[in-house]
Amino acid sequence: MAVYRRSRRHRFLLVLLALTSITVITLDFRGESGGFLDGVRNGARDAFAPVQSAADSVFNPVGDFFGGLTRYGSLKAENDRLRSDLAQARSESLRQAGAERERQKLLALQNLEFAQDIPSVSARVVSNGPSNFQLTVAIDKGTDDRIAAGMPVVTGSGLVGRVVDASRSRATVMLVTDRSSNVGIRLQTSGTLAVARGGGADKSLSVDLVDLTTPLSPGEAVVTSGLQGSVFPPDLPLGRVSTAKVEPGALSQSVTVDPLVELDRMEFVKVLLWSGQP
């Protein structure tokens, strides 16, 4: 009998813990940003920042070593590819110098939207999120540097994602490849507007609702659309079309887009201090 009573008390404890968790989940859902739970979360991340930075500098070589082990083959192939690319780029840069000068003049003339200077903050990528599902990285700047949730994050080569959380000295960036990420895009050649959804780590983004008649070519550039009220400013480069095919009986083409940025090997990013349409 005593055993029975004890196990009932144990079950009561479990129910209590479960109810507490559910209450916190509910509060976290309903609370607008800046609420108590956000304060706790941000406080913890700030408090942890120095410890994490120290641990990071210790473990960075380990990560590099492990990364090297698991992708030695691809690194070697990449090295070869880069060598040939470099030779090609050298010759191309000579030709493009002229074109670039011309473009600058045109921009100055027409005052196009993507010439807009958006102020930005550079930050270092400190770690990946400790999750097996969500694709986020933590960066070493936060609200102290005017970073806020919702801001777009880029590197030199293109769009990385957007800030989803910012504490004083840390911010979390959700990558465009995350499954919950949606980016409004424009296909550069045809000007077609669409939405690119993240497909998970190392996967291409998939683009929905591209009309059957839209001409598409592999390698075509994809940029953010920047429509009214969209999350990203217009004309940030996102990626290139990798495949485009029509399933039998489908009413639209299925298109995949490879991001330009190597999202698993970023060191520095730029946060655009941009919050919604001007």
Add this chain to the structure above:
Amino acid sequence: MTSDPRLRVPLVVLTVLILDLSLFTRVRVAGVMPDLMLLLAIAAGITGGQVRGAVVGFGSGMVVDLFLQTPLGLSALVFSVVGYTVGTAQTGILRASWWIPVVTAFVASAGGVLFFALAATVVGDTSLVTARLGLVMALVGVMNALLAPLAVRMMAWALDCTPARGGYVV
């Protein structure tokens, strides 16, 4: 050093959290990292039974939730149930072999990952249940199983459990 579990358990949880956030996010196999905080809950269930499993799971889950984008409390809910379940299962079997914690960690970790994905779906995040979920479950299961003997040892120290008290020490 004091043998008070109220000091030792947070110490272990925080140490493992630091390793989790800095070392193990880098050591990924096919993009999957071990779930150390879940493993702590399982280890607590193995060494200390249902109640300690549930309490440690709640704590480790809540701590890791602070660094995730899923709603706060989701891991706490899942880990406390997993810790409790492992504790319940442990009391019913003979603890003699070294492989029991390993197998337990594999099953409980894979189950915990599934439970977490389903719970996230229930609260509205539908991005977790995908074709990849099976792979994540299997890899987390295997990696946590490999780390289980170590985790069990740490938890036995933290909870100050001796085998005579119904606990398990490798």
